[in-house]
Amino acid sequence: MPENHHKVVIIGSGPAGFTAAIYAGRANLNPVIFEGMQPGGQLTITTEVDNYPGFEKGIMGPELMEIMRKQAQRFGAETMFSEITEVDFSQRPFKLKSYKDEYTADSVIIATGASARLLGLESEKEYMGHGVSACATCDGFFFKDQIVLVVGGGDTAMEEATYLTNHAKEVHLVHRREGWRASKIMLERAKKNPKIFFHTNKVIKEVLGKEENGRKLMTGVILEDTQDHSTEEFKADGLFIAIGHKPNTDIFKGQIDMNEVGYINVKPGSTYTNVEGVFAAGDVADSKYRQAVTAAGTGCMAAIDAERWLEMQES
Numbered sequence: 001m002p003e004n005h006h007k008v009v010i011i012g013s014g015p016a017g018f019t020a021a022i023y024a025g026r027a028n029l030n031p032v033i034f035e036g037m038q039p040g041g042q043l044t045i046t047t048e049v050d051n052y053p054g055f056e057k058g059i060m061g062p063e064l065m066e067i068m069r070k071q072a073q074r075f076g077a078e079t080m081f082s083e084i085t086e087v088d089f090s091q092r093p094f095k096l097k098s099y100k101d102e103y104t105a106d107s108v109i110i111a112t113g114a115s116a117r118l119l120g121l122e123s124e125k126e127y128m129g130h131g132v133s134a135c136a137t138c139d140g141f142f143f144k145d146q147i148v149l150v151v152g153g154g155d156t157a158m159e160e161a162t163y164l165t166n167h168a169k170e171v172h173l174v175h176r177r178e179g180w181r182a183s184k185i186m187l188e189r190a191k192k193n194p195k196i197f198f199h200t201n202k203v204i205k206e207v208l209g210k211e212e213n214g215r216k217l218m219t220g221v222i223l224e225d226t227q228d229h230s231t232e233e234f235k236a237d238g239l240f241i242a243i244g245h246k247p248n249t250d251i252f253k254g255q256i257d258m259n260e261v262g263y264i265n266v267k268p269g270s271t272y273t274n275v276e277g278v279f280a281a282g283d284v285a286d287s288k289y290r291q292a293v294t295a296a297g298t299g300c301m302a303a304i305d306a307e308r309w310l311e312m313q314e315s
Contacts, residue, residue: 006032008306009096009105010077011084012248014041015292016282017111018068019299020306024109025075027307031109032078034098036248039081041065041113042283043292050141052292061129064292089255089275106313107277107306110256110264111299112248114283114290118241119151123207127239131218132207134241136160137291140167143238149174149221151204152242158186160242165195172236174199176226201226207239247284256280263287271302277313279305 008024008031010017017033024031043061050058088095093104116134124132133139148168150161153175164171178200180187190196206222220235247262257265257274264280271279281302282295
């Protein structure tokens with residue numbers, strides 16, 4: 001076979017991609033993992049991970065990803081800091097292109113994840129992981145008895161706000177319009193919660209913060225009224241962006257079945273896509289849980305599915 005041919009190619013890193021690489025490596029499949037634009041995935045912008053099993057005192061997101069990367073390499077996985085830009089799943093072996101090279105693969109595991117939609121502010125980037133978060137279930141614990149803001153108007157925003165009341169003293173929901181996109185039941189549940197306060201016709205113009213003991217710390221935001229454009233400073237300890245996620249699946253459009261938002265459809269109870277030999281793991285196929293541990297679980301499933309599928313092709 002040509003030099004650039006592999007039995008298993010994993011596109012994307014993070015907990016799903018690295019776990020798939022660990023299992024595929026242990027099965028002597030010599031997987032190659034293309035880490036993509038954000039090596040280590042979303043956890044590399046998460047400062048502290050407190051809910052990943054096995055780390056009693058928590059662990060920094062980038063450190064957890066580096067441990068997983070080394071573990072995959074120990075079992076023979078080749079990790080490449082390169083991005084796959086084009087795929088052809090119409091025939092086997094599958095064809096893949098990066099910016100520089102072309103590859104072929106007997107099987108492919110897609111683990112490209114999803115990206116949180118953000119507000120697009122420089123200050124939001126600056127305080128990401130230092131008060132700004134895109135995942136309440138990941139980071140809510142760090143805001144015990146504090147004041148937090150949630151931006152968004154849909155079910156996700158209501159869900160995040162309601163969840164955060166388990167930890168925070170006050171949760172302030174900020175939405176740019178008067179009406180809410182959330183379902184009636186989710187909105188009613190949030191409205192009944194005495195810890196949730198609503199701010200309509202408002203947008204966040206700036207995230208404010210300071211440096212304390214060599215560490216960045218968010219201290220509040222500047223809110224702008226969308227009707228009269230007046231601004232006010234709002235003191236808060238945390239800001240949760242809940243305006244949705246976008247699965248990183250653009251290069252697979254027209255190649256594989258996905259839902260209307262772009263999440264890859266998999267056969268229930270498996271990681272099989274509609275293309276034989278192509279599997280999907282992690283947030284790229286999961287709009288519901290989006291946790292490091294669930295992504296790792298489906299990464300394991302994808303490697304086992306790929307191993308068994310490859311065995312059937314050879315028998």
